[in-house]
Amino acid sequence: MHTESGRSQSVPTNTDTTRDQASESTSLAATAPGQIRVIKRNGTVVPYDDSKISVAVTKAFLAVEGGTAAASRRIHERVEELVSQITATFKRRMPSGGTIHIEEIQDQVELALMRAGEHKVARDYVLYREEHARLRAEREKQQEAAQSADTHPDIRVKREDGSLVPLDMERLRTIVREACEGLKDVDGEAILDEALKNLYDGVSEEDINTALVITARTLVEQEPNYTYATASLLLDKLRSEALRFLGVADTATAREMQDLYAATLPAYVQKGIELELLDPKLATFDLEKLGAAIKGERDHQFTYLGLQTLYDRYFLHSDDTRFELPQIFFMRVAMGLAINEDDKNARAIEFYNLLSSFDYMSSTPTLFNAGTLRPQLSSCYLTTVPDDLFGIYGAIQDNAMLSKWAGGLGNDWTPVRSLGSYIKGTNGKSQGVVPFLKVANDTAVAVNQGGKRKGAVCAYLETWHLDIEEFLELRKNTGDDRRRTHDMNTANWVPDLFMKRVFEDKEWTLFSPADCPDLHDLYGKAFEERYDYYERLAAEGKLKLHKKVRAVDLWRKMLGMLFETGHPWITFKDSCNLRSPQQHAGVVHSSNLCTEITLNTKAGEEIAVCNLGSVNLAQHIDDAGKLDREKLARTVKTAVRMLDNVIDINYYSVETARNSNMRHRPVGLGLMGFQDALYKAGIAYASEAAVEFADTTMEAISFEAISASSDLAAERGKYQSYEGSLWSKGILPLDSIQILAKQRGEQFIEQDTSATLDWDSLREKVKKQGMRNSNVMAIAPTATIANITGVSQSIEPTYQNLYVKSNLSGEFTVVNPYLVHDLKDRGLWDKVMVNDLKYYEGSVQKIDRVPEDLKAKYRTAFEVEPRWIVDAASRRQKWIDQAQSLNLYIAGADGRKLDLTYRMAWYRGLKTTYYLRALAATSTEKSTVNTGTLNAVSAGGATSGGAAAMSEAQPEPVPAAVPKACSLDDPDCEACQ
Incomplete structure (x- = not known):
């Protein structure tokens, strides 16, 4: 787990008796019967190794005779002869094997040297032994003195009951030693010494832990492994809080917890049920069996940020007392997901092992609520708002109920009539969609997600809607505040026809949906034909309420608002629908809060629901930097089963959501740790190799996910609306690209369609077994679950190599451990390098002593050309039946760059884009190499007329200003939670 410099890759040191003993057990396991073993001075036992005698005797000879060529030959011969004699002596004494002390071996060496006439060498060897004995004695005295001084009799600790007890230095040392155990380049003594300086008489137990944690966390920027030590120190506080509350123990060390976890699980379940926080069905599990399956050592996988995030926002609590511990938390989620399984105990253990290993992580709502009385486990809800007052406020009520239980919302507002539309019931005119969006915005603020994170909703509107220009301005800080939505996300739902008009610099007509309601449900060529029809009616004066604009002018305003306010995001209606497996069952009218879900909705009948989880790609890259296909197949198979279980277990606060989910059973398996995987594979993000890596890894995930769902169909049955779907016709996501190309026109799309796996056999399997x-x-974005597992979020490039991340849990120093490891290997990691990284805002590009290959490998997000992000996303998109939360990073942003990037996103066949992370040209100097050239956008070799089209009708540059787009470390940004 984690990086090469992390806990599992460290080399044991001779100063740690525990680790020597672990080494001893390994050595003895490999010791053949009859072999001689040696008792060392620290009590450990190791196999007899005559090479060590040879080294010691050679040193004695060299000290006396020097290292000339002639002397070396003689010494080699004499040493070989003497060592053979010594070994033969022990074998004669113990022909069946046995145990001797290290001192006996050294006595025998002295005797052999004397018998051989090597008196000077023997004398030097005796003096060497005496000197080392003296040094050992001095060290023991120093250790005794240190231990005596460490009692700190002047410091007493105040316990919860107010009593004062002496500071327990022995336990303090144990906690620190365990926290640092196995970590390379981490100094426990330094943590302890510095923390002791901050203690005082009457200090509370909690403040002792705080002193240790704060001391360790300040060292993270010097050595990333201190984040694991910090997390382990924090665990001591967590253990005390939970174990006392549950009545299991007063406190426990990490080693004691190995046994205590088994006893803690039943106490936890009982207390959780008693507090009406856990489902009583959890008590029906074999808690003894499950407790025995808990792997307490996995507590040490957490980074400080990951563990603090779990503690602050995920662990169950009563009156602000957290009584969940990390492995109990994972077991609770696993039990909640296995509750309906036939062999629920075996499945719970299987699910626990997957979660606790960090190979896969369920989405936040599942982690929040699995195993509770209200298991709202689904992540995303998509709704269509109808064009009547009752329906509009019914949709807003649905938003409130879904948000209460931690669901993210995507609302399709396109059917609502525009400003100035006729209202037959009152013989008046409509105020349009904007006032209702204001109500939806305020509802999201009023009804947060169970008090755990802000309510989050995104409104979608099609580009032909007459209110689109006002919709674009919803997030502006100027204008009538009654027609602004400062807390709600917005997104453009863009038809292909609009993009073609932009490319061709033609006019575009805006309509009220009251006059052309069927456009809402049409896409592809059918939409184009009907849209042309309405334009003709407007030209003939048969549609009074319409407006003509230049398509490029509207496109320019869309990009300008995106740059200025971060909204509306740009998503593409036709690619979402034409590549949807469910074209026969309805229309995709919007995406969700994070733009990765593309499911059918229908006002009053179906609220689309999606259930998310993510494979940790970094955990599936082997030591050779290759994808471990067998491990990935196992992970995906279990993950898809867990996701399918969510559908039946889920608590539905709205009945139309239940109906939709039961009918279609959609899930969304994604990935995170893509950048970490690239580091492990030795690939730079901005490279063709990374694009190919994105392609092949997503192909493997797609292959295994489709196969797993088909196998579930064979076991549990096909989903209800399967017949007529693309699946039923043997059309897989890869094949649906041809549908999009045919409908859009091949001159308007360039998307790779190559494959490496046996998709023909999978097509036949799906047609035979169906899909579940x-x-x-x-x-999905995975920002928080990526924090929990300690990897880069989703498919993002590294934000910065050294920065302070802020979220609802506080501020955390984040340093790129892969960079530190590589710099250490080359002798370049020091305080000067840390200071340079701070000065250059986490960038290595201007640090002269960093080699060019590392500069390429460790480019940060704003140093990667957007075309690499788009190309990699295009390769992934061919394998995905839904979409991707794709953030775009543009340094030196201006109108031309934005125009080219978003045109290329459409041209490369992407379904959606997410946040624009832009740095204006005036704000990039310190974080880039060459302002104005780094992060330049190119069309990436568009052909068939695409390149020429991209170069035409460029919008005027957007005014250079620091954007107000959501930042990665914004604690109020729902995308980061």
């Missing part, structure tokens, strides 16, 4: 789930894949 209408949709299987979607790549």
Whole structure:
């Protein structure tokens, strides 16, 4: 787990008796019967090794005779002869094997040297032994003195009951030693010494832990492994809080917890049920069996940020007392997901092992609520708002109920009539969609997600809607505040026809949906034909309420608002629908809060629901930097089963959501840790190799996910609306690209369609067995679960190599451990390098002593050309039946760069884009190499007329200003939670 410099890759040191003993057990396991063993001075036992005698005797000879060529030959011969004699002596004494002390071996060496006439060498060897004995004695005295001084009799600790007890230095040392055990380049003594300086008489137990944690966390920027030590120190506080509350123990060390976890699980379940926080069905599990399966050592996998995030926001609590511990938390989620399984105990253990290993992580709502009385486990809800007052406020009520239980919302507002539309019931005119969006915005603020994170909703509107220009301005800080939505996300739902008009610099007509309601449900060529029809009616004066604009002018305003306010995001209606497996069952009218879900909705009948989880790709890259296909197949198979279980277990606060989910059973398996995987594979993000890596890894995930869902169909049955789907016709996501190309026009799309796996056999398998789930894949942002597992979020490039991340749990120093490891290997990691990274805002590009290959490998997000992000996303998109949360990073942003990037996103066949992370040209100097050239956008070799089209009708540059787009470390940004 984690990086090469992390806990599992460290080399044991001779100063740690525990680790020597672990080494001893390994050595003895490999010791053949009859072999001689040696008792060392620290009590450990190791196999007899005559090479060590040879080294010691050679040193004695060299000290006396020097290292000339002639002397070396003689010494080699004499040493070989003497060592053979010594070994033969022990074998004669113990022909069946046995145990001797290290001192006996050294006595025998002296005797052999004397018998051989090597008196000077023997004398030197005796003096060497005496000197080392003296040094050992001095060290023991110093250790005794240190231990005596460490009692700190002047410091007493105040306990919860107010009593004062002496500071327990022995336990303090144990806690620190365990926290640092196995970590390379981490100094426990330094942590302890510095923490002791901050203690005082009457200090509380909690403040002692705080002193240790604060001391360790300040060292993270010097050595990333201190984040694991900090997390382990924090665990001591967590253990005390939970174990006391549950009545299991007063406190426990990490080693004691190995046994205590088994006893803690039943106490936890009982207390949780008693407090009405856990489902009583959890008591029906074999808690003894499950407790025995808990792997307490996995507590040490957490980074400080990951563990603090779990503690602050995920662990169950009563009156602000957290009584969940990390492995109990994972077991609770696993039990909650296995509750309906036939062999629920075996499945719970299987699910626990997957979660606790960090190979896969369920989405936040599942982690929040699995195993509770209200298991709202689904992540995303998509709704269509109808064009009547009752329906509009019914949709807003649905938003409130879904948000209460931690669901993210995507609302399709396109059917609502525009400003100035006729209202037959009152013989008046409509105020349009904007006032209702204001109500939806305020509802999201009023009804947060169970008090755990802000309510989050995104409104979608099609580009032909007459209110689109006002919709674009919803997030502006100027204008009538009654027509602004400062807390709600917005997104453009863009038809292909609009993009073609932009490319061709033609006019675009805006309509009220009251006059052309069927456009809402049409896409592809059918939409184009009907849209042309309405334009003709407008030209003939038969549609009074319409407006003509230049398509490029509207496109320019869309990009300008995106740059200025971060909204509306740009998503593409036709690619979402034409590549949807469920075209026969309805229309995709919007995406979700994070733009990765593309499911059918229908006002009053179906609220689309998606259930998310993510494969940790970094955990599936082997030591050779290759994808471990067998491990990935196992992970995906279990993950898809867990996701499918969510559908039946889920608590539905709205009945139309239940109906939709039961009918179609969509899930969204995604990935995170893509950047970490690239580091492990030795690949730079901005490279063709990374694009190929994105392609092959997503192909493998897609293959295994589709196969797993088909196997579930054979076991549990096909989803209800399967017949007529693309799946039923043997059309897989890869094949649906041809549908999009045919409908859009091949001159307007360039998307790779190559494959490496046996898709023909999978097509036949799906046609034979069917599918359990209408949709299987979607790549979510994963910001918080990536924090928990200690990897880069989703498919993002590294934000910065050294920065302070802020979220609802506080501020955390984040340093790129892969960079530190590589710099250490080359002798370049020091305080000067840390200071340079701070000065250059986490960038290595201007640090002269960093080699060019490392500069390429460790480019940060704003140093990667957007075309690499788009190309990699395009390769992934061919395998995904839904979409991706794709953030775009642009340094030196201006109108031309934005125009080219978003045109290329459409041209490369992407379904959606997410946040624009832009740095204006005036704000990039310190974080880039060459302002104005780094992060330049190119069309990436568009052909068939695409390149020429991209170069035409460029919008005027957007005014250079620092954007107000959501930042990665914004604690109020729902995308980061």
